[in-house]
Amino acid sequence: LRVATLRGHKLEVDTLGFSPDSEILASGSRDNTVKLWSVPGGKMLATLHGHTQGIVAVRFSPDGRTLCTSSSDNSFKLWNVATRQEILSFQTHRAPVLDVCFSKDGRNLATCSGDGEVRLWRAAGTDEVAKLDSEWDAASAEAAAFERVEEMRVRQQKLAAEAAVRNNAEAAAGRVRGMIPPRDPSAAVRQIDLTSHYNAVLTRPWHNTADPESLCLRDLPRGLVTLRGVRFDARGIVQLSGTELKKINGTYPERAPGIYVNLACRRLYFLHACGWPSLDGTVIGRYIIQYMDGTQVDLPIVYGKTVRNWFGDISPASDSAVAWAGRTDAYGGGNLRVFQTKWTNPRPGVRIDRIDFVSSMASSAPFLVALTAE
Numbered sequence: 001l002r003v004a005t006l007r008g009h010k011l012e013v014d015t016l017g018f019s020p021d022s023e024i025l026a027s028g029s030r031d032n033t034v035k036l037w038s039v040p041g042g043k044m045l046a047t048l049h050g051h052t053q054g055i056v057a058v059r060f061s062p063d064g065r066t067l068c069t070s071s072s073d074n075s076f077k078l079w080n081v082a083t084r085q086e087i088l089s090f091q092t093h094r095a096p097v098l099d100v101c102f103s104k105d106g107r108n109l110a111t112c113s114g115d116g117e118v119r120l121w122r123a124a125g126t127d128e129v130a131k132l133d134s135e136w137d138a139a140s141a142e143a144a145a146f147e148r149v150e151e152m153r154v155r156q157q158k159l160a161a162e163a164a165v166r167n168n169a170e171a172a173a174g175r176v177r178g179m180i181p182p183r184d185p186s187a188a189v190r191q192i193d194l195t196s197h198y199n200a201v202l203t204r205p206w207h208n209t210a211d212p213e214s215l216c217l218r219d220l221p222r223g224l225v226t227l228r229g230v231r232f233d234a235r236g237i238v239q240l241s242g243t244e245l246k247k248i249n250g251t252y253p254e255r256a257p258g259i260y261v262n263l264a265c266r267r268l269y270f271l272h273a274c275g276w277p278s279l280d281g282t283v284i285g286r287y288i289i290q291y292m293d294g295t296q297v298d299l300p301i302v303y304g305k306t307v308r309n310w311f312g313d314i315s316p317a318s319d320s321a322v323a324w325a326g327r328t329d330a331y332g333g334g335n336l337r338v339f340q341t342k343w344t345n346p347r348p349g350v351r352i353d354r355i356d357f358v359s360s361m362a363s364s365a366p367f368l369v370a371l372t373a374e
Contacts (some may be wrong), residue, residue, distance in 0.1 A: 028055025
């Protein structure tokens with residue numbers, strides 16, 4: 001007797017797991033996502049993003065509070081089921097993590113991989129207890145494991161610090177989205193909606209917020225605007241981090257994953273720039289374009305070719321055009337610029353699922369204002 005049909009994944013679903021109380025079903029797909037569903041209603045509760053390749057296994061802890069997922073990207077992740085937030089992520093295996101398993105008391109976790117190893121972890125702190133392989137010896141493995149406890153504890157503290165930065169960035173982005181103008185009802189689906197990714201506003205300084213003289217893009221046309229013949233939905237800024245920006249404002253993330261496109265197109269137009277200069281030829285970030293069939297294309301953001309510093313730099317970007325230019329009196333005066341980059345899709349017949357916007361953590365900090373598909 002079929003109770004419900006659950007639809008939401010874009011590619012094959014390879015793994016399923018019920019929570020201990022049977023009220024939540026987790027599904028893992030080759031579309032790199034994990035989805036949580038209510039049982040028996042079949043309502044989608046959440047989509048968990050973070051893995052970069054297909055999901056291989058999903059397992060709930062015995063108390064149902066934690067979900068462990070593993071992937072072909074050689075990693076496994078722990079998630080808080082209540083908040084749907086990633087707790088920890090580990091990529092210690094050298095091949096896809098094929099399965100994960102909690103002990104009956106929930107205190108230990110085992111992972112196995114195509115690299116021929118089984119690894120044991122303390123689930124509470126996720127310290128690695130032992131690595132088992134064809135040459136494993138129980139006594140030596142236990143002795144070696146406890147020598148690594150301090151190393152793992154330091155690593156865990158680092159992950160906790162990174163999580164704190166991520167949480168601060170999410171909180172700041174939440175406040176910013178309350179100041180973003182609503183999307184124009186006449187905007188077409190080809191003007192990609194970046195609302196959920198905006199973490200800075202055009203009309204306020206967003207790099208050095210403590211400096212009243214700091215720069216902003218208040219004079220850039222906003223809303224549905226046409227720049228160099230392309231219609232854009234420009235209402236905010238998706239700012240990524242860089243080494244210089246991080247020194248004065250550590251709230252911005254290193255990546256903005258999951259910019260959903262869900263379209264087949266011939267070209268993409270990026271309205272973007274960066275803060276702070278780098279040497280010409282430096283890859284300061286990338287757009288990872290993910291197709292519905294699971295393949296991807298890497299589009300590097302190269303300083304001097306794709307973009308330049310939005311303030312002060314008057315040299316051209318060889319592969320892009322200046323979409324908008326302005327002036328500022330701040331810091332003694334200077335030019336402001338935002339660039340338009342046209343990317344020709346090598347696979348126009350295949351639907352683009354999403355784009356991951358990633359910083360290389362160079363001196364320059366890339367930012368995206370708008371994105372249009374043609």
